[in-house]
Amino acid sequence: MLLIFETNDKLHNLDDFDSVVRAEIPSQTDEPRLYEAVICHMIHGPCGLLNPRSPCMRDGICKKKFPKPFTSYRTRENDSYPIYRRREAASVPVSENGQVMVDNGWFVPYNPWILLKFDCHINVEVCGGIKCVKYIYKYIHKGPDRVALELRNGHNCDEIQQFVDGRWICAPEALWRIFCFEFSRMYPSVFRLQIHLPNQRQLDSAQMNMKVIYIIGDHDNSKTMLTEFFTANHDTSLTERYLYREFPQYYRWVQSQKKWVPRRGYNKVVGRIYVVSPSEGERFYQRILLNHVRGPRNFEELRTINGVVYTTFKEAAEYRGLLQHDYYVRHCMQKAFSVKFSSSLRRLFVSVLLQRLLHQHKMKLRDFDLPHISVQFLDESPLPRIIEEELAIQISDEDFRSVENLNSQQRAAFGSVVQSTMCNHHKLFFIDVPGGTGKTFLYHSILAYLRKKEKFLIAVATSGIAATLLPGGRTAHSCLKIPLNPTVETL
Template sequence: MYQRYQDAMTLVQIYEKPDIMLTMTCNPNWNEIKYQLLPGQSSQDRPDLITGIFKSKFEEFKKDIVDRGVLGKVRSYSYVIEYQKRGLPHVHMLVIFENNDKLCTPDHFDSIVRAEIPSQTEEPNLHKAVFHHMIHGPCGSINPNCPCMINGKCKKNFPKPFVEYTSRGNDSYPLYRRREGGQVSITNNDNVFIDNGWVVPYNPWLVLKYDCHINVEVCGGIKCVKYIYKYIHKGPDRVALELQNGQNSDEIQQYVDGRCICAPEALWRIFSFEFSRMYPSIIRLQLHTPNQHFVYFNPQQHVSDLLADDDNSKTMLTEFFKINCDPDLTGKYLYREFPQYYTRIKSGKKWIRRRSNNKVVGRVYVVSPTEGERFYLRILLNHVRGPTSFEDLMTVNGVTYSTFKESAQMRGLPQQDDYVKQCLEEAHSVKMSYSFRRLFVSILVFCQPTTVRELWDEFHHCMCEDYGREISSNNLIINKLLLEI
């Protein structure tokens, strides 16, 4: 799951942060489901209908968002399918727009997202759809037993405050326009009313077309982006079960991973539908020093047979070197650019020219500065075009050096701590504050940068994002951060 999260954050580095997050939930009362039920059946009795119809609805939804660009021209997207406790499927989808369609101002936010109850006289159909699908709870004093209530407070912070105009939030979601008024009764005797503070943000066109809950959120700052990417790639919920059989129980057998799979999810797996997808796809590129790559083998095989098999010496990196031996490709591609033009054939362990026009992004595995030569090998591969071998990377102006570090230094790559800044800039996109602090300390210890104060001034705010939620004073945050480091 962490690799998928890093893949997603790679797209953030290339295409900037996501613009919107969409959450679409299955409606068990869709007409397509009700028309196929037998007498006496409910939608819960037909998980095959729920699965198949939600799949078809989502494919149409994806065409509207990605192909037809109803919200804007899409440059990249990522989604994951999840299931609620009661078995209904829902999808979380992140979308990155083209530069011309970026959501930059509150006026742009209002053109896509609304958070108010529409007028029953002017928009009767939308009013009905929003009332049925886009009202939270209600919870609080109206319904203290609502599942969202924790210690007497809604964990989603409903009802939201009234505001006259949409504005940017504090490095989080925007504050959508919610004007006073728009009260609607939720009981037959008109004793309980809800207002715009209970409305979940939505897009009118999508809610009307699909007749289900579709939450649309504009992504604010980097904290929001990191949370969302980790949220959609967190994987299924798990629970540890302790099994005991009498007095003489085996401790090793006591703990097992347990997972509850509902019927619609089981059918989704049986039908081999995709649970997640990311576009452009990310190709993770192997990184290893000479003769230090992984080899998978059968324990029954003899060592001499393993060494005699040429396929065991082939890796992504060595085959990249081999392709670069072609005179027409000399000095043409960086390692991370290579997957855009060549595709990897796993069976033959080789690269072949890419025929499709699908976008692909190459990502070289992240390496800590504490790994020494492997770290400097990554620096060389990110700057040297078309290398033909490890020796070629270690050769500068006709002189072959004994280490990758010396080669990088002679090429001027680590000068003035530029490589350290690049490492920290990349890490800020993919790491949370705690991991970023550990990396900063590792760089101070093992890389011995010369401009420590400049690095601190530039990146200290990246290391204290989590402290900002606990401490209001900036001086206290910095003091606590320095103590930890």
């Protein structure tokens, strides 16, 4: 349960935390009822040396980080929950026999009034950091859970297993749903706006008996929020030309008709274009133009400045002066700070940094160090994400032990590839043998062995099915940004 205080009741300083949350054993003389409730309900475990088989133990360490260290003051931990006061005091027995003794490091934070009121375990925390707030709001607004269904023939069904696998709803949530109470409310409502490049179709649904040629040929399937925004701007009766993000304030989107109609009500609506990473190239610069160009009637007009139609959205944004300064970079990071977590922010920051540096120095890099690598690939490739995903790949013991089971021909190929890699000899190997002779088994051995040696490898295959057979495998089109319809200019 998330409680948001009124402005006058908020906890503005660390001393206010004691009035709401405690993490110490109370005095048995001054507060006997609270002392009994804390001993009964608010002790963690015990775990660690006192109980190594506790469910919270992972690799010999408590995953909840108990017991907590002693501290005589309160402080804010970096971007997380606060550190509550836990003064060093005499240990108290957990049970009547007194065999297990605990100190203030073992008590879960609690609220005295709530604990005495309900007489059960209720953990209370102060959400004092931005990381906690992001987590809580994302968690309660993530939408309902999803259920996996399996269809079977016949009447043989295990009702007990179906009940176990089914979703469990607690009594308060069931009551809340029965009475149709609101789970959350957002005002003003936020309407998300689609963004896509020209000639890129959006996902749509169709009946199973419809032929693909009719689905593709249907003109209504090519209509999107963005294309109909361009169409609405052809209306000469519009007294004002709006930005794309301002349009939902005055018009509403009718999905059944796929068109914008004037808004009749007075409910306030805020439009937000979907976030686009700088690593996506043209789509990112198109979003910048849509946030600054009023009333464009087509994609071409979006790239037009003073009668000159520029080839790309990036060129148009540059000539409008939107990329001359670091405003768009600061704006992108500022928007990300409010919704993204630390790992996503780091990837975005490195991606922006690569975009800026490579844009300034790509000609020199082309002339000297990297004559064989496409600069376009460097500009658009999300290198930090690839590195992070590669380092996260788990090497199975079975793959690592498979080296011992290679036959003579596989071992010869294995030795040649590994020796070339360890000695930094740049070579290209082709393994051309019939299907079913052990190529995938050999690839698993090479990848596992070199990754154990802390070598950075990227497993790439020409098709999705082949990529799934390799640990951490990717398709060439996804990893190397190879266009699906290559031309002379893109190669």
